[in-house]
Amino acid sequence: MSLFRRSKSSNERRADLTRREIVALRRSQVTNSESVDGEGSYRRSRTLSASRPAALDSGSSERLALWQLRQKRRKLVAWLAGLIAAIGLIGFLISQLVVSVAVESPGVGRDDVSIYAGILKEYYSTRPIERLRFMTDRPAMQLFFQERAPEVQSVRVVGGGGLAKGVLQVSFRQPTLKWAVGGKSYFVDSLGITYEKNYxxxxxxxxxxxxxLSPDLGQEIINRRFLSFLGQAIALLREDGIIINQTILPPETIRQVELRVEGRPYRIKMTVDRGVEEQVAEAVHALKFIDERGLSPEYVDVRVDQRVFYK
Incomplete structure (x- = not known):
């Protein structure tokens, strides 16, 4: 045995290493070769550092500041738009609100004005939301007025030229017939609506x-149905060019009527027991027949359904 051993070559030492040691050795060599490429580059199998260069930090902070500024501007614009919309909505509601009302209708006295204003106040007390004019139910308001003042034909509330002010515009029925009975005067319009106050x-x-007949009996029956019948008959005949200048209630009856035609010597006999439109149509047809033949009867009777008599 010699005293001095010969040192093993690298190949001989590698042969003595195990397979796992060889793999670890190769990995260390690769890592050492990548370290010369630069300290700031990313490497495989190396833990990334959380620190960033100052240049990148300054650029990011500027973009963040611009983004925050845009967000503030958007919020400010949205807030201003909401404020303007709220002011506009409040102004619109105030312009539509009706607190005080003036009645506008020609020929109406001061006492009557207070009556119609009182009716409107009563209506608003039952429907306070309709003090906003765009919420007004016009058919319901008109019906409410007509139940308390039948002479009213239509009503409308418009702006009064000031905050929370309104103007009540009232139009009235125009009569086609007047009847004085029992110390009272009754009027009838073309729709047959009966009322007592005429402007x-x-x-x-x-x-x-x-x-x-006694006025009490006549007043009870005539006030509504009979006057309504007369008003409609006169209006329908007028549409066909037949003008009625007098209405006669025959003796001992309040269910029949005689209409005297202007420019003709005869009368038209009708009854409330039949539809007014049917009798008017038959009367118009009969008058055309009489005029064509030059007849001069004493009366034309359309009281019987689908029958016309003249004498």
Whole structure:
């Protein structure tokens, strides 16, 4: 045995290493070769550092500041838009609000003005939301007025030229017939609506009451149905060019009527027990027949359904 051993070559030493040691050795060599490429580059199998260069930090902070500024601007614009919308909405609601009302209708006295204003106040007390004019239910308001003041044909509330002010515009029925009975005067319009207060001139059609009945009995029956029938008959005949200048209530009856035609010597007999439109149509047809043949009867009777008599 010699005293001095010969040193092993690198190949001989590698042969003595195990397979696991060889793999670890190769990995260390690769790591050492990558370290010469630069300290700031990313390497495989190396833990990344959380620190960033100062240049990158300054650029990121500028972008963050611009983003925050844009966000503030958006919030400010949205807030201003909401404020303007709220102010506009409040102004609109105030312009539509009706607190005080003035009645506008020609020929109406001061006492009547207070009556209609009181009716409107009563209506608003039952429907306070309708003090906002765009919320007004016009058919319901008109029906409410007509139940308390039948002479009213239509009503409308418009702006009054000031905050929380409104103007009540009232239009009234125009009469086609007037009947004085029992110390009262009743008027009827073209729709057959009966009322007592008239703001127009008295109609040219008068009623000759020959029934001989007591006013109390006549007043109870005539007030509504009979006057409504007369008003519609006169209006429908007028549409066909037949003018009625007098209405006669025959003796001992309040269910029949005779209409005197202007420019003709005869009368038209009708009854409230039949539809007014049917009788008017038959009367118009009969008058055309009489005029074509040059007849001059005493009366034309359309009281029987689908039958016309003349004498």
């Amino acid at each position: 127009f001139d008295d109609p040219g059609v008068s009623v000759d009451d020959q029934s001989g």
